Amino acid sequence: MRYETERTRRRGHADTATDTLARGLGIFSIALGIAEIAAPRALARALGMKGQEGLIAGYGVREIATGIGILASKDPTPWIWGRVAGDGLDLATLATALEGRNPKKGNVGIAMAAVAGMTALDVYCAQTLSRETPHPLPPMQDYSDRTGYPGGIEQSHGAARDFEVPRDFRAPEAMRPYTQPQTPQRPMPSM
Amino acid sequence: MKALVWHGTTDIRCDSVPDPQIEHPRDAIIKVTSCAICGSDLHLYDHFMPGMKSGDIMGHETMGEVVEVGAESKGKLKVGDRVVIPFTIICGECDQCKRGNFSVCERTNRNGHIAAKAFGHTTAGLFGYTHLTGGYPGGQAEYLRVPFADATHIKVPNGIPDEKLLFLSDIFPTGWQAAVQCDIEPTDTVAIWGAGPVGQMAIRSAILLGAKQVIAIDRVPERLDMARAGGAITINFDEESVIERLNELTNGKGPEKCIDAVGMEAHAAGTVDAMYDRVKQATMMETDRPHVLREMAYVCRPAGTLSIPGVYGGLLDKIPFGAIMNKGLTIRTGQTHVNRWTDDLLRRIEEGQIDPSFVITHTVGLNEGPDMYKIFRDKQDGCIKVVLKP
Numbered sequence: 001m002r003y004e005t006e007r008t009r010r011r012g013h014a015d016t017a018t019d020t021l022a023r024g025l026g027i028f029s030i031a032l033g034i035a036e037i038a039a040p041r042a043l044a045r046a047l048g049m050k051g052q053e054g055l056i057a058g059y060g061v062r063e064i065a066t067g068i069g070i071l072a073s074k075d076p077t078p079w080i081w082g083r084v085a086g087d088g089l090d091l092a093t094l095a096t097a098l099e100g101r102n103p104k105k106g107n108v109g110i111a112m113a114a115v116a117g118m119t120a121l122d123v124y125c126a127q128t129l130s131r132e133t134p135h136p137l138p139p140m141q142d143y144s145d146r147t148g149y150p151g152g153i154e155q156s157h158g159a160a161r162d163f164e165v166p167r168d169f170r171a172p173e174a175m176r177p178y179t180q181p182q183t184p185q186r187p188m189p190s191m
Numbered sequence: 192m193k194a195l196v197w198h199g200t201t202d203i204r205c206d207s208v209p210d211p212q213i214e215h216p217r218d219a220i221i222k223v224t225s226c227a228i229c230g231s232d233l234h235l236y237d238h239f240m241p242g243m244k245s246g247d248i249m250g251h252e253t254m255g256e257v258v259e260v261g262a263e264s265k266g267k268l269k270v271g272d273r274v275v276i277p278f279t280i281i282c283g284e285c286d287q288c289k290r291g292n293f294s295v296c297e298r299t300n301r302n303g304h305i306a307a308k309a310f311g312h313t314t315a316g317l318f319g320y321t322h323l324t325g326g327y328p329g330g331q332a333e334y335l336r337v338p339f340a341d342a343t344h345i346k347v348p349n350g351i352p353d354e355k356l357l358f359l360s361d362i363f364p365t366g367w368q369a370a371v372q373c374d375i376e377p378t379d380t381v382a383i384w385g386a387g388p389v390g391q392m393a394i395r396s397a398i399l400l401g402a403k404q405v406i407a408i409d410r411v412p413e414r415l416d417m418a419r420a421g422g423a424i425t426i427n428f429d430e431e432s433v434i435e436r437l438n439e440l441t442n443g444k445g446p447e448k449c450i451d452a453v454g455m456e457a458h459a460a461g462t463v464d465a466m467y468d469r470v471k472q473a474t475m476m477e478t479d480r481p482h483v484l485r486e487m488a489y490v491c492r493p494a495g496t497l498s499i500p501g502v503y504g505g506l507l508d509k510i511p512f513g514a515i516m517n518k519g520l521t522i523r524t525g526q527t528h529v530n531r532w533t534d535d536l537l538r539r540i541e542e543g544q545i546d547p548s549f550v551i552t553h554t555v556g557l558n559e560g561p562d563m564y565k566i567f568r569d570k571q572d573g574c575i576k577v578v579l580k581p
């Protein structure tokens with residue numbers, strides 16, 4: 001059986017785990033983007049990239065746009081590939097910071113390792129999604145008019161209250177007070 | 192004639208087989224005009240239910256026209272009568288039949304001694320449903336031999352299409368009995384696990400019987416869609432916590448009445464395209480199936496009722512009987528006593544309270560039957576109920 005839910009169905013593929021991963025990457029994109037826009041100076045300092053604050057903030061805008069694309073689109077695949085491209089750009093930019101006598105080289109190395117890790121995840125996610133999207137599920141059938149009540153539900157609701165439940169199928173008499181709503185009878189003893 | 196014949200696991204073929212003959216004076220022969228594939232048939236398709244032999248004819252939801260009547264059934268049936276055939280074969284005379292407990296008729300299972308070994312006592316003979324219940328050839332065929340035909344039939348009037356009547360054979364009375372077993376009060380919340388054909392009928396029955404609130408639980412979007420059309424609030428168990436949602440919808444008290452319309456089969460589906468899915472399903476077979484019963488016992492309001500039309504075959508693991516006992520729950524279950532309800536239900540169809548044909552999503556010829564088994568089992572193409580026209 002194909003494992004489908006309302007959410008994955010809309011996306012046109014059937015794998016919930018990859019779907020969740022894509023959403024996660026979308027949220028990560030937005031969070032990173034906000035950090036890059038909010039604190040470009042601190043980031044530039046930490047990476048020894050003084051003077052490149054504008055570039056960092058620009059990358060932040062890119063991250064946020066990609067994140068929104070992933071979360072809002074019906075098919076996140078192209079946006080995840082967009083993240084892969086962005087990762088490449090990030091790595092290239094960080095590589096320039098390794099040149100010369102940058103005292104923060106250690107930090108840059110850590111950042112590059114982190115980006116490389118994310119890149120692997122992005123590539124995996126994009127590839128899995130691409131493999132699935134060429135075979136989208138057929139559009140969902142619409143059964144919202146299949147009520148089963150020729151005269152409408154109002155007319156049928158309770159129409160069989162005339163039915164007398166056979167004795168062997170009735171709730172045990174002793175249970176009835178518990179399953180029926182409490183009619184205010186005797187006041188409850190105070191605890 | 193043509194018939195859908197079981198050859199082995201997931202191997203059902205449309206074969207040419209000999210026409211059935213009158214074998215006993217109480218028999219009748221029906222020319223089948225419509226028949227359907229049931230969720231119960233999937234247990235056999237996947238060979239989850241033991242007791243099938245290669246060459247057995249499938250099918251237990253059948254209707255048609257009487258073309259031949261044995262001498263002893265002549266008073267009750269005549270050639271040309273239009274009949275729906277209940278899936279339970281009944282004698283109409285034994286102690287159980289007299290009480291209306293038709294699905295445990297003491298006489299119609301010709302392999303009663305095997306059933307007694309498995310269950311302690313025999314149960315009724317069933318059409319197209321293993322040698323444990325008599326090994327009677329089924330009705331997914333051009334003709335059907337009906338044993339004990341003087342009792343085993345529901346006469347239906349002309350002028351109403353097959354589609355509205357066919358499900359009197361099984362799923363409509365099954366959904367109905369599931370709801371009746373709940374002894375529904377106007378203040379009740381009825382929670383129904385499984386929005387397959389049986390669940391859909393249970394939803395409508397609970398609405399007819401006047402439940403305050405009906406909640407359906409499944410994960411197949413089209414089935415949830417159809418459940419909502421029937422007036423149910425839906426829970427997708429893939430995306431939400433069933434227990435949390437049910438408590439939310441009942442002010443933390445849990446539903447008074449719980450119906451298991453899933454049974455042993457749903458997660459037993461076999462072949463799938465991806466290895467990944469296969470592994471996932473294999474694990475579900477272990478965990479999810481007892482999970483439905485467990486969930487019901489756990490979430491049900493104290494002094495409430497568990498109604499179980501879903502079919503189980505043998506022994507179940509880790510049922511929280513402590514919750515059942517201490518909360519004082521009532522359990523009602525069983526194969527459906529079809530003929531006990533059908534006069535009343537036929538009247539409700541005629542009066543327009545309900546039209547059971549809403550559930551049909553596919554209508555095909557008998558030769559397409561084998562393909563439809565797979566599509567129904569895999570819930571592809573929005574498939575909910577398949578009708579075959581021999």
Ligand SMILES: NC(=O)c1ccc[n+]([C@@H]2O[C@H](COP(=O)([O-])OP(=O)(O)OC[C@H]3O[C@@H](n4cnc5c(N)ncnc54)[C@H](O)[C@@H]3O)[C@@H](O)[C@H]2O)c1
Nearest residue numbers: 230231385387388389408409453454457500501502526527
């Ligand atoms: N008592 C009787 O006389 C009788 C008669 C007919 C059918 N049945 C049984 O009723 C059951 C349902 O029949 P059907 O034709 O509707 O079959 P079906 O397979 O079409 O429907 C079962 C549904 O249960 C859903 N499901 C699976 N796991 C679930 C879970 N954990 N929670 C909620 N839903 C879940 C599936 O998605 C599916 O939609 C079967 O076991 C069948 O054998 C009993």
Ligand SMILES: [Zn+2]
Nearest residue numbers: 229230231361
């Ligand atoms: Zn059935």
Ligand SMILES: [Zn+2]
Nearest residue numbers: 282285288296
């Ligand atoms: Zn009997």
